[in-house]
Every structure is written in structure tokens, then in C-alpha cells.
Amino acid sequence: MRHFTFKQSALILSVVFFMAMTETSSAQTSYELKAGWKCKAATAVSETGDKISAEGYQLNGWQPATVPGTVLTTQLNNKQVPDPFYGMNNKQIPDIYVTGRDYYTYWFIKDFKEVKPAGDGQVYLNMRGVNYGYNLFLNGHQLNDKVLQGMFLRRSFNITKWLAKNGNNRLAVIVFPPDPVGNPNGGQGGDGTIARNVSIQYTPGWDWIQPIHDRNTGIWDKVTIEKTAGVRIIDPHVVTLVPGVRQSSGVQKPATIQVSAQLENATGKAISGYLKYNLDGKAVSKKVTLQPGVTTEVKLKDYTLQNPKLWWPNGYGQQNLYHLNLQFVTAANKISDQKNIEVGVRQLTSEWNAHTQSRQINVNGQKIFIKGGNWIVSDEMLRFSNARYDAEVRFHRDMNLNLIRVWGGALIERPEFYEACDKYGIMVFQDMWGSGDCNGRWQDPKKLDDQATRRKYPDDHALYIRSIEDQVKMVRNYPSLAIWCGGNEITQPDDILKAVRDTIMPALDNTRWFVDFSNSLDMSKTEKGTNGDGPYGIQPLSAFWAHKTYPFNSEVGSVGIGDYESLKRIIPEKNMVVPEYDPATHKESIDSVWRYHTYIGYDDFIDKYGKAKDVRDFAEKAQLVNYDQYRGLMEGFSSHMWDWYTGTIIWKTQNPWSAMRGQMYDYYLDPNACLYGLHNGSAPVHIMFNPTDSTVKVVNNTFANLKHLTATVKLYQINGDEKPITTLFQDINASSVADVINIRKELKIIAADHGAFLDLRLTDDQKNIVSDNIYWLADKYGQYSGLNEMPPSTVMVSAKQVAKGKIAVTLSNPKQAPVAFFNRVSLVNPTTKQRVMPVFYSDNYVSVLPGEQKTVVLDYDLNITKPKVAVRGWNLVEELVDVK
Template identity: 30%
Template sequence: ITGLVPFLCLLAVTNHLVQVWQEFWITGDVDGRGLPISNPDGPLDHALFLLCARDTVKLLRNHASLALWVGGNEQVPPIDINRALKNDLKLHPMFLSNQTTKNQGKYLSQDPSDPSRYLDGTRAYVQGSMWDGFADGKGDFTDGPYEIQHPESFFKNSFYKYGFNPEVGSVGVPVAATIRATMPPEGWSIPIFKKGIDGYIEEVPNPIWDYHKYIPYSKPGKVHDQIELYGHPKDLDDFCEKAQLINYVQYRALLEGWTSFMWTKFTGVLIWKTQNPWTGLRGQFYDHLQDQTAGFYGCRCAAEPIHVQLNLASYNIEVVNTTSDKLTDVAVEISVWDLDGASPYYKVTEKFVVPPKKVKQIMEMEYPKMKNAKPVYFLLLKLFRLSDKEALSRNFYWLHLPGKDYKLLEEYRQKTIPLEIGSGISVSGGTYKVRMSIKNKSKKSAAESTTSVSTMELEDRNGVHGISEETNCVVQKSGLWSKIHRNIDLARSGDKPRTLEVKGIDSGVAFFLHFSVHTSESSTGENYRDTRILPVHYSDNYFSLTPGEKMTADISFEAPEGSKPRVILRGWNYHLNHAVMM
């Protein structure tokens, strides 16, 4: 999968239909470009290329997720190959547009009615990723950009000129454990932050990061350093934790910005790229060891079919309906939380309707213009159905007032928020399925408790309070989970459910919590050994909980033979590292 096209239902990171942009093996990196020009005539053996292409079509043509055939990436095939592919992959008349020309009508009447006589016949062939309606349609390099952006830039009409961007990317540093596991200690040093006379910071990476194509979190003269917004990083762990915050914000904003212009300006976008085939330090949703970055979950949040979002340029609250059904009898709950645990702003909108395949502006976010607005605050948006309080979408933001930064969040790390953590475990052979439940036990503010509809009154489709952090991840009840015995902490506890109460003296948001799965080993120092079990599939990760909120996450993985897996929860203001042993 090369990327995402949310308006065409190409949702590579949700539980919904996945569709694939299938390119053949022509790439601008090796065919007809460079100094000296590489492979000016494309593949050395054209007949072999076409044999393989036709075999690939036969292999994939019955796959429901296949959307397009594309001749080449940032390049078109040589003339003879391109002509052959156009002929092989011509559309059967029944799949042509209804707005046919006279010539097309003549072709329709003469064409055999049996689609099986076509090599495919059901999907369009595009000769190159920037041709035939993509980017500027002329093959000029009008895709990208591939660097850090101000999050609000994605929402501006001036950001990208054309309707469909076949490639756009951003940053993608993984967690510190991946850096240590894939690089020698010389590569564990973070970039040097050099401040220029213009006030912009240039990140100077170590030679190993430079070799691994590191994309900085600043763009001197254009984008102030996004890491420094949270305070100067102290070490590798601090740098990578702050990088995950930015990864999440960047990719959510990227997709929400495109979605905000859905069908009015933009028809789609593909993100480059989902992963690096080596230990690259640039745009990615999961790293070389198959651990998802926070950007994965930011993207997944933005790509849900029914979605509530904040336009970061206009500060309008918007509801996106990419489905073919009208959305009726819905409202948005808006709650602001400050760093003291209070909710200074709370509102539930009037009910409204969102037509199919439309974006509806609901209201302007009022809080930043209020007299006593806090310089750093959290915003929780929930879209719900009024008739049954069913939560349809949940979106959590951390924001600062214009001209401010996030440095106050450094002090917020010292908060001790009370949590209730539960777990359920099912083991079959080496396959583990874990259900984690996390509840923020902070008391809700008086302002919220007096309203007619509160955050905790919203229910998901199974009547369970709360939904997963950034997507509508519903708790599925089945016979499997009714048989699960629960345990917490260091040993099995039999068949009785148990929970862990984490005492805390503070009230507020449990911010940026995230799970990881480890063996029972420990590792420190230069002879570092990665104790993580990978890959792991999380129904949600990198989430935050406002006071009173509860979420549930399903975790599944294959454990190495003889290991004793443990799930560890960490967070911005949660550092106890409680482990659930299997």
C-alpha cells in the first residue's frame, strides 16, 4: 500500500475498506533519471517486463481492494511498454463514464459483452503517478512536500494547488528503543540545536542519523523547531517522546486538512510513506522493527469515515461524513481542560444534519478568544447521536494560544493522575490477546457535571462508557472474552477479575498514554538489548483521558517460545511502568 486516499475509501489504517494503488516497476529513481542517466530505455528486457506485468494483473485482478493500475512512480514506462499496458488494461465499456462521446458510443456497440475477454477491464490504467489527473497531470514534479509543516498550514487553501496529491510526507522518528536497537551507541546522540540570527533553529544530526536520511523537526526560515516548542530535549528518550507528539499532530493535521477541502478542492491524497524498508529516520507509520509511531494513530484518527475535527487555520469545528448516508440527529460535545484539571469551557451544540460525502462547519471554537483563556489547554470533541447517546467520533487536541508554546507541559509531567487499570488475557499457544481498560479517576469539574449531557454519559455501540482515544474503536463483546480471566501486576490471579488502582493526588488529563509489550528481561547501558515483542497490534495507542473517562484497548501478539510477556503502560505524566505479566 503506497498511501491513503480517504475520499476514495482508501483507508489503509482503519478497520474499513482498504484499496490499493498498484504501481508497476518503473521508478524515476532508476529509470531515465540521474547523472549519468540510469536505464534511459527503462527495463533492460521489455518482453520479460510485460510478461511479469500480465502475470501480476492475473494474480491481483480479482482482489476487491485493488483500485488503480499505475505504470510508474514519478515516471512513465518506455513508449512500447506503456502502449502495451494501455491496451492490456483498457476498460470494458460497462465501466466507462456515463458521459460518453460519440466515438465511445460507437465503441460500446462494437465491443463484445463478455468482460472475461479483457485482461482486467474493471479498473483504470494511469501511466504515471503525476499524469492523467494526478498532481498537475503533466508529469512535472508537483507532488510533496516531504518535510515538517506548521500543522495549520495543511488547512490553508494555498498549501497545495492541485486536486489530487499522489505523494506528501513529513517527519517520522521512531521511539528511543528502536534507535538503540538498530544503531550503535554513537547514534544515540540527539541533534544539535543551532539558533540562527533570524531566530530559527537548525537541527544538526549526528552522522549516523544523517546517513539514515533524518528529516528534521524544523525548517529554518519557514517552520520553527517543533521539538523545542515542548522544551529543549534532555536526552534521546526525551527527544523521541516529544517527536511522537509531533508525529501524531503532523499526520492528523495532514489528513484533516485535506479532508476539510473534500470535493470542494481536493479529491484525494496519498501519504509517502507508510514505512522505511531499512532504519530510515523520515516519514513513516511504523519503523523497521514494525513498531507503530504515534503518526500511525494520528492518521488513523483523521481517516475515520465519520469524523469530528478542528480546523487549525480557521478554528472552526467541522464534521466530516465520507459515507453515502445522511448523518442525522447528531450533536458535538466540546470540552476544554486546563493544566489544573478544571474545565473552563463546556458546550453541547444543537442537533444538526450532515449530508453524505460532505464536510459541515458547525461553529467557531470560542475558547481561545475568551478573556481568561489559558496559554496551553486540552480540547476534547465528541460527535454523538442524540437519540441514544451513541458516540460516533472522538478527537482530542493539545493546543496553545497564538504566539505561545507547549513548554508548560514540561511541568505537567510531574502530575500524578489517579488511574484504574484492568486487564483480561487469553492465551492460545503462542498467541496472546489482551484487553486493557484504563480509567482516569480524577473528579470532573463542577461546570461539566451540571450540564445535561456529559462526557461520561456518551455510550458506544455496546453501551460501554467511553470509546478508544483517537478512533471509534468499539469494545466487541463475545464468548471469547466472557471466558477470559483477568490479572494485574506480577502473577496470574486465577479466574477472578482484578484491577490496579494507581493513587494520585492531582486532577487532570492523563496525557499521551501508550502501551508496549516486553519480555521479562531487563536491559540497560551500552550493551542494550531490546526487550520489546514486535510486531504488536493495538486497537488504539497514544491516547489521552480527561477526568472520568474510560477507554478499552485490545492488544494481540505472538510471543517467543519460553518468554513471559508483559504489557507496560507509560505516559507523559505517568511513569510508574506497571506491568501485566502473562
């Protein structure tokens, strides 16, 4: 077992602390059972659940447990296994396929205080997610009559009559792993049999993650106690209708609000009262009489909201939310139950775009060009928190993206994820469970069962359908939820697809587009009548502009390792070995730890900047490639918006484990240059350079026609000498792309020998910068030879605290100086000099032209005293700057 250094232990503890921040309860009548759980391997417990949940049973030898969490999370927190995110440690953890399921079968116990209520009072135990099967016992009584199965199914138990008279209660839960657990044989989803369960599919491993050895067994989601009077509100549903084509500002025509909910009368008598809500100061109510022991669907009358403040996707308008408090009030004017809902007033529609031959997404009547990222889960061990969700989704907002696709081999995301997406304007393309790799789209020698058998997965279709129905109810009120998808790259079995598409969706959520699978012909179609996804590896920048892929590409991506500081968090010093690319074989020789962490190659793209001297040099040059790849990807797709494409979704923008591919920030929330290349290339109004024909273009991805813009085009030689080309006035219509000028002739003269810098700038009639974009151009041989000849930077750096948790860092470059090229700004701990995370930078990897300055604003919510700012660049040795 590996022993942690102090620095590594501190990093692990800080990340775990960040993910485990205490969450506030949604209402005074509900609270989470979180701290104080105990657990023990079931093989070490001889007593039955009725005995161990009874008063007086001693928990000698039981260990602290992490709930919500998995067995592996608890083992890690108890220092029984090494950190699986570092080096080859994950291989030291026993795999359930070898140990057998009993090894990861665990008892979990929680003692809690709750007095049996008087009168009509009711108390419920809510389990939001357990993987995979479980039995529950409370105070010596079993709450279920048979093993409850399924990872994705909320369950609620009325425990009123089982509460202890003295208020001292004990809950005991035995959790059984999935069955089968799957053989982690190197296939996508291992041998595929994990998909026979209604469970997460990637846990036996994928091409971007190693096996999770307990298969996420455990009480992985929240356990709550909910208190009501006799009538309980279940799964309220809010629908907003916004007819017509709307603008993102100005006076709005009315919108319609529709509210319904199930009401459950848990008593033995009839109860009368009112289901009512208040929205924007207006009350809506309906009188209801509920018969004993019944559950009834109640629909309130439609409410017309005058001049609504609308919810818009990121880049198109504000993310306005209304607070709706839904209550059931008895005839005696007592609140029996209430639910608080944040309502985003918007209407989603979709249509087939005949020109692009792909689906077009509309919000409030306006077409939205989709710029998205694929998402797995926040953490492979399902250690979720509000704070981490907020940080990760905020990064997507900062990349100027407007959609996250939640991939089908994982899960339907948690409400807290959707709350962050609502806040930041990120629409969600939500896959249901299933992936072509496990579920039989392709023949695969790694799979245990044949293709036809795998097409019938999971084994229990009824459980799958019930789970989908439940999860739809859980997340359907979030305005960010935009698209439902039956699965990743494959349809569900026919009976499941029919139930979901034709029954569940029309009945429970008919306001969103349902596509049967992620690269369906209903999603997009090429001229040959086919659809697909990719490519996934590194590409020449010209490919993004000139090679037409799928009209709404659900997965396309490139490389994405972090810098040297990021690599040190996961790779031991002895494994810091530079990958070696062989141009003859087009293969790369890589270290075993890099391979284990699923590194994919940069081919000869690093060598264009000069052969890497060591891993630090390699990682720094990789950031130049990262920035160019993702800026180029989004610029290329945007240049053809509404002509070739209605959208694209990057594979992928984050990792739930310390992988070395497909990430704009690492697992520890440290961004790399991919993020800022996307931030630049995805900007709503953007001036850009087409490398295939040397044309400067402007894209306007907003609803407004833009007038009286000024486009300025300049070239800079490597030594910093300015070569102006032109200044032009430019108008551009809403949702369109326009050519500015072709500069092929100028490039041939200035960039041929050593390369050059190309500065593109768009300003408004008040001379405010609307878009600023600096490219570094190769010489006539395709090499960046001039960059290695650059004089040292003389940029001056200052940092000033402008508000609590906000620092402005200004980089000032003197006249007659070289370009201050590709500067990374970092917030660091003043004692350790190590970078702190998460910090949100208004921009990064910035270049400053001679005689100009740029300011980067740092935003953070961390308990750090007198932080320092580090700045390093291509031609700048790292500087540490005090914050004034």
C-alpha cells in the first residue's frame, strides 16, 4: 500500500472536503441523514437486520461510513485503500470480479433522533439512490418485503408507526452489489454484462477510465427524513408556455404557467383543503377533498404571467428564475406539506432543419446554435456536492458553451446538477441508461454474450421502465433540461422504447424533444443518409473548417492533458517520461502510468514547437496545441452554423477520474488551455481566421443585428514589429457569419520565414472591444520556428484585490517590446506556492501586444489569507506577485 506524502494527503483531503461540504435542507420539514453513519462488511456480521437495528445492539468494531457514498469511498476515507487517482494505485484495490460480491456487501447503520408525531403527523424515510439491491430495517422492523433493486429508483417509506417512543431510532441497511458485476477485461464496459443490471455501465472500465472495483456499490445518493401532516405533496409538475418569437430584453407578452401535483392522504379519514401556490405575488389555489389512504393527481387552473422575465441559454440572455412555493393547506388553515420550486419561464421546441439536415433547438421561439460538451459524472466514486457541481457547470459557462450532454453510460444527473445548469444557462441533453458498446450495437470479442443477447439488456425491463418514470419526475421541472435521449449510440429494446416514447414521455413530460438515441437519423443526417460521431483525436486546424462532419455532431473532440502542475498530482516522478512520437509508424511510445491514465497522443504537433526537452516542456507546448485545437474546433463549426451545422457537442469536457484525455480542467478543478481556447472560440460575437483560405470572418451568435463595428487586422513579426493590414467597418446580422477580408498575400510575405502573430480585433462605435483574437502562425514549413527565437518578455504584472474573493491582474507590455506570449495566470498559496483550486479566471493563457495591457479577473471562494499571483509565459520566466 502506498504511503501518502503530506502534500498529496493535503490535496486529497482538500478535494474530499470540497466535495463533502454540508448542504442545507430544502425546507424545515426535511433533513438529510448524513453524518454519523457506521458500517461493516456483511461477512463480518452474523446477526440479522432486525437484531442489529434494535435498541441495545452494540456497534463495537463498526467503522465510520460515508453516506452518501460507495463502499470504496468509505474504504478510502478510512485509509484502507490507496488513492485510486494517483499513479497505478487503482490496481492495488481488489476487484469485485475476483473477490466475489460478498466482499463489497456491506451493512450501514445510522442512529437518529425523531419523535413519533402527534395527530395526523407523518414521517417518511426517502432513499434517493442505492446501488444495487438492499434491505432496510428500522428499530427491529424490516421496511421492505423483498430485496429492493435498481440503482436509479427513488423510494419512500412511511416510518411513522415504527418510530421509537423515546425518539432514539436506528436505521440499518444492507447493500448488495450489482449482479452480474462484469469482467473488467479491457472492453468498453468490460465484458458488457454490467448492463444486465439497471445500473451505471462504465464501472468495469472504458477507454477513458479504469475499472471502479466496487462497481459503485453503496448508498450513493441522499437519505432524507421528511415530515408532513396528513397530506403529502408528491412530484409536483410545473410547465411554462411562452408562445411566439421572443427577444431577450424588453417588454414581454404574457406566458402561461401550469402546475399540478400528486396528493397523498396517509390518514384513515377524509381531509379537505387547498392546493395553492404563490408566484410573482399572485396566488392560485384549488379546493380538494382527499379520501382516506388515496393518492390523487390535482391540476390547478392555468395562470397567466404578465410581462414575464424569461429564462435563456448562456450567451442569449438572462437566466431569470421565479420562486414558487406550493402548499397543501387544510380547511383549518394549517400547512400540511409544501414544496419550493425555482421556475424558469421558457418554452422549448425543436424542428427539422431541411437545409442542414439536422435537428434545430429553439428556446422561446428563437433558434439556438448548440455549443456543447459531453459529461460523464462529477466523480467516479459518486462523491457529489453542490459546490463541486456549481464549479464544474460554471466552467462550462465560462467556456461560452450552452449545453451539456449527460452521457448514457452513466446516470440521470442529480437535482443539484440541474440547479447549477439553471443558474448558468446550460441546457441539458440527458441520455437515459444504455450504450451501444454494452448493449449490442456492434460485434465485440470482449463481450461475454452475443450481439442479439446484448440487445435485450437489461434483464428486468419492468424495473428499467419504472426507473425511467421515476427519474423523469425527479428532474422535469428544471428549465435547463432540454432534450431526452433514449441512450448512447443505440436504441433501447423495442418494448422499452415504446413504453418510454409513447407512454411515459407524453404523460409525464411532453414539453421536450425525445430522440431515440444519440446519433439517430432524427438527430442529423449526412448526404449519404447516415449519421455518426467523431473524430476524437488530434486534427489539423484546417480539418475543423474544411471537413464537414455530422450536421448535429453529438461527439467530436481532441486531446487535453493538463500542464506540469496538473500532471504532478497523478504521476510519480519516476514516470515523468516524455512521450516519443514515431512519424514513420504514426505511433507514440508512452510510459505505463500515462497509458494507464488513458493518455492519447499529440502525434507530431508538439514537435512543431521544437522537440520537448522534458515533461515540463512537453506539457507547456501541449497547452499551445490544446488552445489551438479547441479554439479551432468551435470556430470551424461556428463558421458553418445554419449552413452545415445546427450544433456540435465536444467529446468530452470533463473527467470523473484522473484521466489524461478529453478534459478542459483536471479532476482537481484546475483548468488547462483547452478551456480558454473554447472560451475564445465560442464567444457569442467573435472575429476569427480561417486557415484554409486565409479569410477573416465574424460570427454573430446572438439575436441582434450588429451595426457600426470596426474590424482591425494586424500582423506582428516575431520581434514585435507591427505590420498593419487594414481597418474596416462591418455590419453583421443576427445568427449569421460574414467575411471581412482575405489576407493570403500579406501572410505569404510576413509569415513565411519565421511565422508571425495575427491580431484580429472587433470594436463598437464607442471603441469598446467586442472581440479580440491573437493567432500564432507557422512558417512556410508548418513549423513554429519563430517562437523559439523570441526575445524575453518585458511585461509588467500587477495584482489588486478589487472585492472579497476577486483579484484583478493586469499585464502591461511596453512599446517597442516583443509580444508577451501565452501567459498563464494562477492564484497560489503564499506558503506552499502551490496553485489553489477552484479559481475562475475571466481569461487565461493571454498574449499582450506591444504598447498594450490586458486584465484578467480572478474569482474565488476559498479560505486563503494573502494569496499570491503567479504568472508565467512562453517568453516570461514565472513571477510571483503580491496582491495589493
